[in-house]
Amino acid sequence: MARIFTTSFEFNHQRYDAVVTVITQNDQLNFHIRLLDVDFHHLIPNGVVAYTGTSGFEQLEMINNTVAQSLLRKLGEAISKHIVLTP
Amino acid sequence: MSHSYLLYAEDDEDDTDIMKEMILSHSHLNPLVCVDNGFALLEHLQQIPRQESYPSLIILDVRLPKLDGIETLELLRTDDLYRLIPVVMFSSKLSKGEKERCQALGAEVLLKPLTYSGWLEVFDHFSAYIDE
Numbered sequence: 001m002a003r004i005f006t007t008s009f010e011f012n013h014q015r016y017d018a019v020v021t022v023i024t025q026n027d028q029l030n031f032h033i034r035l036l037d038v039d040f041h042h043l044i045p046n047g048v049v050a051y052t053g054t055s056g057f058e059q060l061e062m063i064n065n066t067v068a069q070s071l072l073r074k075l076g077e078a079i080s081k082h083i084v085l086t087p
Numbered sequence: 088m089s090h091s092y093l094l095y096a097e098d099d100e101d102d103t104d105i106m107k108e109m110i111l112s113h114s115h116l117n118p119l120v121c122v123d124n125g126f127a128l129l130e131h132l133q134q135i136p137r138q139e140s141y142p143s144l145i146i147l148d149v150r151l152p153k154l155d156g157i158e159t160l161e162l163l164r165t166d167d168l169y170r171l172i173p174v175v176m177f178s179s180k181l182s183k184g185e186k187e188r189c190q191a192l193g194a195e196v197l198l199k200p201l202t203y204s205g206w207l208e209v210f211d212h213f214s215a216y217i218d219e
Contacts, residue, residue: 001167002165002166002167003166003167003168004129004162004163004165004166004169005129005133006126006129006130006133017126017153019126019129019154019162021162021165021166023165036126036153036154
């Protein structure tokens with residue numbers, strides 16, 4: 001089963017549009033999210049987010065948030081060791 | 088909307104106006120819905136609650152803002168519910184590669200006419216999809 005739908009979301013006080021393709025095959029859910037605004041292309045290559053899993057897209061957000069935040073925290077800690085602030 | 092209708096994605100107002108005039112002069116049912124980009128076309132489709140109420144033909148300009156005609160066609164052909172809706176790609180200019188891509192996706196390709204008689208021919212073709 002494959003369906004497409006459009007959706008909008010707010011980010012940095014602006015509204016953006018995306019086209020989502022969801023393909024279900026066996027127990028797998030395949031999400032393909034295309035962000036139409038080129039402003040995002042420096043954050044997300046080609047404005048495309050793809051995710052395959054057995055649970056819904058909320059799960060991806062949870063995983064990504066946790067991983068990204070953890071990674072950034074670790075990076076921040078690692079970088080701060082090399083930086084000396086002088087008055 | 089219970090009667091059959093054409094869904095036309097076109098960002099050129101002149102072309103939209105010609106199509107509207109043609110339709111209104113030949114049909115009392117006003118079977119034409121116009122949107123100005125591919126994203127709006129997808130939004131329109133997803134608001135239709137029943138498959139029986141889908142347009143009988145989608146006419147897509149190739150050069151469209153936001154989501155162009157070929158990208159829109161590719162998405163339509165991916166969706167299980169939209170993939171069977173007939174699509175005509177309607178453009179004033181199309182590369183050989185674009186034409187082949189559209190045909191491979193099962194769309195018919197028509198060039199925009201330059202004359203009134205040409206528009207009449209095109210309209211005759213489209214009107215075959217409208218039930219009176």
